[in-house]
Amino acid sequence: MGLSASRPQSCGLKTTLTEQWELANFKPEYRFVIRKYDIGKGYSVSVVGRNGEAETIYGFETEHDAMQWIREKSQAWLIENRK
Numbered sequence: 001m002g003l004s005a006s007r008p009q010s011c012g013l014k015t016t017l018t019e020q021w022e023l024a025n026f027k028p029e030y031r032f033v034i035r036k037y038d039i040g041k042g043y044s045v046s047v048v049g050r051n052g053e054a055e056t057i058y059g060f061e062t063e064h065d066a067m068q069w070i071r072e073k074s075q076a077w078l079i080e081n082r083k
Contacts, residue, residue, distance in 0.1 A: 029049065029050060030047055030048065030049055031048045032045055032047060032074060033046040034063055034066045034067065036063070041061070042059065042060055042061055044060065044066070045070060047074070047077070055081065057077070
């Protein structure tokens with residue numbers, strides 16, 4: 001039994017030109033913007049839709065708290081508040 005040389009198999013990582021264009025032009029449905037309050041202490045998270053409308057969630061003590069909310073709770077918030 002001999003070893004045969006063969007071309008390495010692709011791992012299914014090929015992308016078509018259409019897929020590459022879609023990735024390059026992807027615009028998420030929502031953006032999350034963290035803002036520091038101008039007056040007082042704390043941060044807010046604005047959820048901005050493609051149409052530019054924004055809803056703001058207030059009451060985060062630190063920027064880290066706001067980021068954590070985006071990571072852990074924003075998806076549930078979007079499901080509940082989607083128009």
